[in-house]
Amino acid sequence: MADSYQHLSVLAKELIDFLAPSPGQNFIDCTLGGGGHSQQLLERNGPRGKVLAFELDKRAIDAARARLSEYQDRLIIVNKNYAHLESEAKKHGFSKNIFGIIFDLGLSSDQLDRAQRGFSFKDHGPLDMRFDPVGQTLTASDIILTWPEKELVKIFAEYGGEKKAKILARGIALWRDKQKQNQAIKTSMLVSVILRILKIPESSLKRFRIHPATKVFQALRIAVNNELDNLTQALPQALDILPVGGRLALISFHSLEDRIVKQFFRQMSKDCICPSSAPICVCDYKPRLKLINKKGIRPTAAEVKTNPRSRSAVLRVAEKI
Numbered sequence: 234m235a236d237s238y239q240h241l242s243v244l245a246k247e248l249i250d251f252l253a254p255s256p257g258q259n260f261i262d263c264t265l266g267g268g269g270h271s272q273q274l275l276e277r278n279g280p281r282g283k284v285l286a287f288e289l290d291k292r293a294i295d296a297a298r299a300r301l302s303e304y305q306d307r308l309i310i311v312n313k314n315y316a317h318l319e320s321e322a323k324k325h326g327f328s329k330n331i332f333g334i335i336f337d338l339g340l341s342s343d344q345l346d347r348a349q350r351g352f353s354f355k356d357h358g359p360l361d362m363r364f365d366p367v368g369q370t371l372t373a374s375d376i377i378l379t380w381p382e383k384e385l386v387k388i389f390a391e392y393g394g395e396k397k398a399k400i401l402a403r404g405i406a407l408w409r410d411k412q413k414q415n416q417a418i419k420t421s422m423l424v425s426v427i428l429r430i431l432k433i434p435e436s437s438l439k440r441f442r443i444h445p446a447t448k449v450f451q452a453l454r455i456a457v458n459n460e461l462d463n464l465t466q467a468l469p470q471a472l473d474i475l476p477v478g479g480r481l482a483l484i485s486f487h488s489l490e491d492r493i494v495k496q497f498f499r500q501m502s503k504d505c506i507c508p509s510s511a512p513i514c515v516c517d518y519k520p521r522l523k524l525i526n527k528k529g530i531r532p533t534a535a536e537v538k539t540n541p542r543s544r545s546a547v548l549r550v551a552e553k554i
């Protein structure tokens with residue numbers, strides 16, 4: 234079917250090996266997507282184990298419901314932001330009786346490849362980028378057309394790691410002043426503006442390892458969906474609701490989210506927070522997490538070959554102690 238949901242789950246085997254789901258255990262999937270990871274959990278935790286899944290995108294929810302229809306009695310889907318993890322988990326009776334919480338961060342291939350969602354610089358669609366086009370109002374086009382130049386510099390640099398953030402923000406500000414008011418822009422329009430500002434002719438794009446618009450597009454996506462704040466809010470909640478022995482597993486796709494995960498894991502697994510100058514430990518600090526893999530797990534060469542989009546994925550797992 235031309236319109237079927239498209240996404241290949243990343244690091245699925247590794248994730249399941251670390252969680253080792255068994256009959257009767259409950260899990261929380263914070264990023265349901267097309268339901269690939271949830272399916273792996275549901276195949277193993279029956280006949281009574283449940284999965285509570287969060288997802289912002291209604292199209293993904295419909296696809297996951299269809300794919301996982303045989304598990305409908307054991308799968309609870311909430312069309313909410315995982316930043317509400319703790320309250321929703323309590324509301325649905327998922328508190329202290331769970332064995333693992335997973336996050337597969339970012340966006341799905343289905344979202345990236347559908348021009349009308351506006352995530353890709355390769356398409357010609359509305360510059361949208363909302364994970365939840367029904368509940369969220371701010372689009373990437375709104376940011377480009379209305380945010381102060383200073384804010385554009387900040388997000389391009391911080392969320393995109395774009396070295397030419399200032400030049401790009403200046404050029405975009407000058408360009409938008411000439412646009413008709415309130416006319417939403419298209420992905421391809423922003424790409425042309427970026428190339429013009431950087432003085433890159435279309436014909437020379439082949440010599441770039443990554444497309445010159447990549448970093449601005451990443452920055453806009455993170456800003457539209459408040460991605461880093463959501464993750465920062467959800468991590469302590471996940472730790473609070475996990476019982477001792479429960480595992481927290483996260484797959485991230487860029488260094489900004491991976492840094493948040495790594496720092497949280499490092500802070501929560503410390504057994505002392507005394508200043509290094511202190512002769513003896515007086516802090517009485519207790520670690521709350523044990524790292525299960527010291528180094529992030531990356532996809533195998535075989536996985537990257539079948540699913541090139543998995544190449545930047547990193548899996549980190551920790552256990553509540």
Ligand SMILES: C[S@@+](CC[C@H](N)C(=O)[O-])C[C@H]1O[C@@H](n2cnc3c(N)ncnc32)[C@H](O)[C@@H]1O
Pocket residue numbers: 240241242243263264265266267268269270271287288289290293313314315316337338339340341364463
């Ligand atoms: C990489 S995909 C997940 C794929 C899924 N694990 C699978 O195997 O099919 C990430 C999904 O998380 C959703 N998402 C991103 N941020 C979210 C948030 N804050 N709350 C709920 N869902 C979110 C996106 O809409 C997207 O569908």
